[in-house]
Amino acid sequence: MIACAGPAADAPPAATGRDAAAVELRPVTVEEWRIELARLEGRIAVVDMWATWCIPCIERFPHMVELFHRYEAEGVTFVSVCLDDPGDEQAVASARRFLEGQRAVFANYLITENTADAFEKLDLLSIPAVFIYAADGELRYRLTADDPNDQFTDSDVEAAISNLLGELPLV
Amino acid sequence: MTKKLTRMFVCLVGLLILGSAVASAGQYNAVVDIGAPMPEFSDLPATDGSTLSSDDLEEDIVVLVFLANHCPWVKGMDADLVALVDELEGQSVRFVGVSVNHRDDDRLPAMKEHALANGYNFTYVFDESQALGRRLGATTTPEYFVFGKDRRLAYMGLIHNSPASKRRDGTVNYTRGEPTDFYVRDAVAALSAGDEVPVAETRSHGCSVEYQRADG
Numbered sequence: 001m002i003a004c005a006g007p008a009a010d011a012p013p014a015a016t017g018r019d020a021a022a023v024e025l026r027p028v029t030v031e032e033w034r035i036e037l038a039r040l041e042g043r044i045a046v047v048d049m050w051a052t053w054c055i056p057c058i059e060r061f062p063h064m065v066e067l068f069h070r071y072e073a074e075g076v077t078f079v080s081v082c083l084d085d086p087g088d089e090q091a092v093a094s095a096r097r098f099l100e101g102q103r104a105v106f107a108n109y110l111i112t113e114n115t116a117d118a119f120e121k122l123d124l125l126s127i128p129a130v131f132i133y134a135a136d137g138e139l140r141y142r143l144t145a146d147d148p149n150d151q152f153t154d155s156d157v158e159a160a161i162s163n164l165l166g167e168l169p170l171v
Numbered sequence: 172m173t174k175k176l177t178r179m180f181v182c183l184v185g186l187l188i189l190g191s192a193v194a195s196a197g198q199y200n201a202v203v204d205i206g207a208p209m210p211e212f213s214d215l216p217a218t219d220g221s222t223l224s225s226d227d228l229e230e231d232i233v234v235l236v237f238l239a240n241h242c243p244w245v246k247g248m249d250a251d252l253v254a255l256v257d258e259l260e261g262q263s264v265r266f267v268g269v270s271v272n273h274r275d276d277d278r279l280p281a282m283k284e285h286a287l288a289n290g291y292n293f294t295y296v297f298d299e300s301q302a303l304g305r306r307l308g309a310t311t312t313p314e315y316f317v318f319g320k321d322r323r324l325a326y327m328g329l330i331h332n333s334p335a336s337k338r339r340d341g342t343v344n345y346t347r348g349e350p351t352d353f354y355v356r357d358a359v360a361a362l363s364a365g366d367e368v369p370v371a372e373t374r375s376h377g378c379s380v381e382y383q384r385a386d387g
Contacts (some may be wrong), residue, residue: 053243053336055274056379091341116334116346116376125199126310126379145379147201153384158346 202308244377326358328373
C-alpha cells in the first residue's frame with residue numbers, strides 16, 4: 001500500500017525547477033476531454049480520475065506517478081483527469097499545487113463542467129477510478145470502487161498495464 | 172427420455188433457486204435492485220450512546236443514508252437532510268445515518284462531534300463491520316436507501332437532483348442550481364399513500380465509501 005498522503009492536497013511537498021514548471025492543469029469540457037483521449041490511440045493509456053476532495057485519490061496518486069516513471073520508456077501514456085469543483089478557486093489552486101508537489105509531469109486535465117454532470121457523462125459512480133486503454137483505443141480495464149466487494153488496488157493497475165504491454169507485438 | 176426431462180427440470184429448478192438467492196444489481200448499484208429486502212443489523216453504536224438494531228425500527232418507512240464526516244458532499248448536503256427530517260416529523264418515518272469508513276475522522280468520536288455541530292436530528296450509527304454498506308452496495312456518501320413497511324427497497328440514490336458540496340471558503344455549491352426534484356421526499360410520500368414511487372433509482376454522487384479488502 002502506498003504511504004498515506006492525506007494532507008498532501010493542501011500542503012504538498014515543494015516542487016522546484018524543471019518538474020514544477022512542466023506541470024500543467026488544462027481546463028477542458030468532457031467533450032474536449034474525449035477528443036484528447038481519442039488522440040492517445042496507438043499507445044497504451046492510463047487515465048486516473050481524481051479530485052482533491054477524494055482522500056483515496058490523493059493516497060493513490062503517488063503510485064500513478066511512480067508507474068509513469070517506470071513505464072514511460074515502454075510507451076505507456078499517463079493522464080490525470082481532475083474532478084474538483086471548477087468554480088471553487090481554492091480547490092483548483094490546491095489541485096494545481098498537489099500536481100506540482102507530485103511532479104506530475106504528464107498531461108493533467110480539469111473538467112470544467114459541474115461535477116455531478118461530469119460524473120454522469122463520464123459514467124462514473126465514484127472516484128478514484130482508473131481507466132486503461134489498449135493501443136487500439138479500446139477501454140480494456142475499468143478499475144473502480146463501484147462494487148463494495150470488488151475494489152481495485154495498485155496491484156490491479158500494474159497488472160493491467162503489464163498485460164497490455166504483453167500483448168504488443170515484439171519489434 | 173423421461174430421465175433427460177427430469178434432469179432438465181431439476182437443473183431449471185436449481186437455477187431458479189440460485190437466481191432468487193443472489194441479489195440482482197440496479198442501474199447504478201452493483202449489488203441490489205429495487206425490491207431487495209432491508210439487511211438485518213444488530214447493536215450498531217450510535218452517536219447518542221445507544222445502540223440500534225434493525226428489529227428496533229418500528230416506523231412504516233425507514234431511510235438509511237450512508238454518510239462520512241470528512242466528505243464535502245456530505246457537508247454540503249447536511250442541512251438538506253436535517254431539514255427533510257424536520258419536515259417529515261410526525262410521520263411514521265425513521266432516518267438512520269450510517270458511517271462505515273475506518274479512517275479516524277469518520278469513526279464514532281468524530282461522528283459525535285459532526286452530529287452535534289450540524290444539528291443531526293436522526294440516529295447516526297457506526298458500522299465497523301461495513302456489512303450493511305456491502306449488502307446494500309453503497310458506494311458513495313451521501314447515498315440514500317428508502318424502505319417501505321414491507322422492508323423492501325423502494326428508492327435508492329440522491330436526496331434530490333442537485334448534489335451540493337461545501338467549498339473551501341465554507342459556502343455550499345449546488346451543482347445543478349436550486350434543487351427541483353426531491354427524490355427521497357417523493358418516495359416517502361408515495362409509500363405513505365400506498366402509491367408507486369415515481370423515481371425509484373438515481374445515480375448517487377459523492378465521496379467513495381472506503382471498504383476494507385479481505386486481503387488487507
